[in-house]
Amino acid sequence: MSLKNRIAFTIILSSFGILLVLVILYKYINHIVVLQEVAKARLESKTIYYYREYLAKVSPNILVKDNNLSYFSCTPAFATNQVAKMIRDKEHLYIRQVSDRWRSPYDKPNSHELKAINYFKTHPKAKEFWEIHDPHKNVSMGGNLKHIFYAYPLYIEKSCLVCHGDPKKDVPPKLYKILLKEYGNRAFYYKLGELRGIISIRLPYQQVQEKIFSVFLVISTILFIAFLIGTFIFVKLSKNITDDIDKILQFFKRKIANNDYSILRKKMNFIEFEKLKQEINKTIKTIKDYQEKLKRNPITKLPNRMQFFEYIEKNKKPIMVVNVDKFREINSYFNTEVGDELIKQIAKRLKKLRTKFNIKIFHLDIDEFAIVPMNIAEDKEVIKKFAEDILKELEEPYFIFNNEILVRFRMGISYKKKEYLRAEMALNKAKEIKKDIVFGTDAFETKENYGEHIKWLKKLKNAIEHDRIVPFFQPIYDKNEKIVKYEALVRMIDEDGKVISPFFFLEVAKKSRLYLEITKIMLSKSLKAIRDKNVSISINITLEDMEDEEMREFIIKKIDECIYKDKVTFEIVENEDIRESEVIKGFLDSLRAKGVSLFIDDFGSGYANFDYLLKLHPDGVKIDGSLIKNILTDKNSQVMVKTLINFAKESEIFIVAEFVENREIFEMLRDMGVDYFQGYYFSPPKPDIEG
Missing domain, CATH: 3.30.450.20 (PAS domain)
Known part of the structure; x- marks a missing residue:
């Protein structure tokens, strides 16, 4: 109505x-x-x-x-x-x-x-x-x-009986005769x-x-007059209300429907509608700002993925997709503040290259950019030289907070069909084969560059032989900021005593049997720390570890030897292959039966879905750091984290948030219902457990 x-x-x-x-x-x-x-x-x-x-x-x-x-x-x-x-x-x-x-x-x-x-x-x-x-x-x-x-x-x-009582005892004889004569015998024989x-x-x-009519007429007249006055006022107010509502509705029809985000300026009849107008104008401004944010990355202010797709739909030009190699490991080794600053400096450097190379730049993802050459010959060698020149500029050292950071980039290029998907596939191939540049046309014809691989392989073997693979321990805190456990993070100490991040050697290890050796070393040293310090420790194991029968037997043996099994937590990086493997599921069930806790690491990235949790039944999940780092400003991250928390609470699963870099992030996550917290705000990874 x-x-x-x-x-x-x-x-x-x-x-x-x-x-x-x-x-x-x-x-x-x-x-x-x-x-x-x-x-x-x-x-x-x-x-x-x-x-x-x-x-x-x-x-x-x-x-x-x-x-x-x-x-x-x-x-x-x-x-x-x-x-x-x-x-x-x-x-x-x-x-x-x-x-x-x-x-x-x-x-x-x-x-x-x-x-x-x-x-x-x-x-x-x-x-x-x-x-x-x-x-x-x-x-x-x-x-x-x-x-x-x-x-x-x-x-x-009693006084009545003199005239009306019993004639024999109450009425005087003379009076009786008079009354009898006047009224007859009906006046007598009454009793008291x-x-x-x-x-x-x-x-x-x-x-x-x-009287009724006169009173009713006066009162009904007063009521009728009051009713007429009230009706007049009500109709007048109603008209003013509907006028204000019509102003607002017409405003939305004319402005918002046409994507016109100018504010409503018409004066309202009521203060309440004036306040509503102000709120509408605030909302319009917010929408306008949000629309702007939708088209630009909040960190670098570069045009984002949305603008990129709008552009390439109208302009068919070669597409180059550039990714910061091992950016996640950089974040882990330093912190997200350093990571954010690195991305800003990369964007700044790209902006400087726009004029020199005549390119358009887009910020597609946290560590991924798109480059569109505006005027270049569609020749593979020309484009390759063009891409190499850009990467050379980008790979110059970055100086951030007194740290010199050397960054490598991977690039996928689509220059014939000019499709983003082909460029993205080429980028993925470049990551897989560890090559700087891969074209969409020959994504599967590239050869690996073994130089860097061999160098780090030698360093890794030397470190294992001389017991220089060590765990660093980063504490995990509860809501009351009390330490509840530690995570063991692998580090390599080089010959000069310098601490080397896994960013530099872990991928090399995964391509050799040395990776399993690292897992054995980390497990043994972590269990020793549990025994010596009587603390709870989380240890990372991967799909590669669990697929290896010898490693599964080694882990079971070590857990059987451990007297504090309830203090052991295994963090498993989420992977679609884990939930599909009956062998791995059986292995995890056997660990759980021994009293070990199981947590899913980096949940919310990769293959993240809730069916994964339901099938594995973990004791807890650790939210992926990419969702945490920008949670103060990124609404999408906030929604995703809230969804994960709500699902975990309903499933009676603990929630751990990593990459907690400041007090504001900690308080927001605590208020959202996160159970445990880990990050540089509390403590960086340290070589020993204090206390």
């Missing part, structure tokens, strides 16, 4: 409500006025009653000398009738006293009065009786009119307390109706 229809319906409903109120009011006024008239009759009857009482006491002492007056002129019954006549003439009330043992036709009760007499006989404690009667031919009151009938009971008192009769009062109902 529209607002206008709702207003009309409300007015109609209110009108019916007023009519109902008037009906109820009329009945209430009628009731009140009738009660007032009854009270008036009650007062008159009391007046006559007390007048009778007075005469009953003084009449025996009065001597009537006027022969024109009746002998009984001062008796209660006679005098009461005279008083009633005076009241009847003056007040227009029909008053008389009647009895079912009437002595004259005037005292004979009609049917209404006889009903009242019988009522008092059956209800001896009743003080009064009244009814409203329609006109009746047998009930006269100066015309056949509707009236209020009121009756007041009269009972025989017996009903003598009633005072009958009839009030014309016409007077009552006139």
Whole structure:
């Protein structure tokens, strides 16, 4: 129902409500006025009653000398009738006293009065009786009119017995003869307390109706005027409200529908709608800012993935996708602050190259950029030389917070079909075969460059032989900032005593049997630390470890030897192959049966999905650092992390957040429901466990 229809319906409903109120009011006024008239009759009857009482006491002492007056002129019954006549003439009330043992036709009760007499006989404690009667031919009151009938009971008192008691013992003989002659034998033989009769009062109902009508007319007029005023004000307010709403609706139709984000300027009629207008304008500004953010990366301010796809859809040019090699390891070795600054410097360097190389630049992902040459010959060798020149510029050393960082880049190029997907596939191939540049046309024809690989392989073998593969321990904290466990992170100490990040040697190890040797060393040294320090430690194992039968047997053997099995946690990097392998699932089940805890590492990246959690039933998950590092500003990261937390809580799985680099990130994650925290805000990895 529209607002206008709702207003009309409300007015109609209110009108019916007023009519109902008037009906109820009329009945209430009628009731009140009738009660007032009854009270008036009650007062008159009391007046006559007390007048009778007075005469009953003084009449025996009065001597009537006027022969024109009746002998009984001062008796209660006679005098009461005279008083009633005076009241009847003056007040227009029909008053008389009647009895079912009437002595004259005037005292004979009609049917209404006889009903009242019988009522008092059956209800001896009743003080009064009244009814409203329609006109009746047998009930006269100066015309056949509707009236209020009121009756007041009269009972025989001691003073009454002198005239109406037993003639043999109560009534004097002389008085008896006079009364007998005047009224006959009906005036005698009453007993003390017996009903003598009633005072009958009839009030014309016409007077009552006139009062009711006059009172009702005044009150209903006031109500009607108030209703008209209220309706006018209500309609006026409603019109102003609908006007304001129409302004807002028209604004949205004309502006927002056409992607016009100019603010609403029309003045509103009400303060509340003015405030709503201000909030709408704030929202529009937020949307406008958000639209801008949607098109630009928040860190580098470069055009983002959305703008990239819009551009390449309209412009068919060669596409180069560039990725920072091993950026995650750089973040792990240094911290996310260094990582962010590195990305900013890379973007800054690319911006400087725009004019020199005549290129457009886009920031596609955290560590991934797209380069579109604006004017280049579609020749493979020319493009390759062009790409090499760009990479040479990009791979110059970066100086960040007193650190000299050497960065390698991988590039995938699509220059014939000019498709992003082919460039991305070429980039993935470049990462896989560790080559700087791969074209989409020959992504599967490249050869590896073994020079760097051989150098690090020698260093790694030497480090293993001389026991220079060591764990560094980074503490994990709870919500109260208390240490609950440590994560063992692999480091290599070179011949000069310098600590080498796994960024430089782990991929080399994975391509040789040395990787399994590193896992054995890390497991043995971590279990020794558990035994010596009596602390809980998380140890990383990978798909490669668990696929190797010898390694599985080694891990089981070491766990069997460990006396603090409940202090051991294995962190498993999520991988789709793990959940599909029955052998690995059986291996994990056997570890869990021994009391070891299992956590999923880097959850939220790669193959992350909730089915993965349901199948493995881990004790906890560690949220991928890429979601944590920008959580203060990245709404998508916030939504993803909240979703992971809610699912984990429902599944009774603990949540660990890594890459907690500052207090603000810690407090936000704590408020979101994260259980444990790890990062440089608390402590970097250290070579030993303190305490």
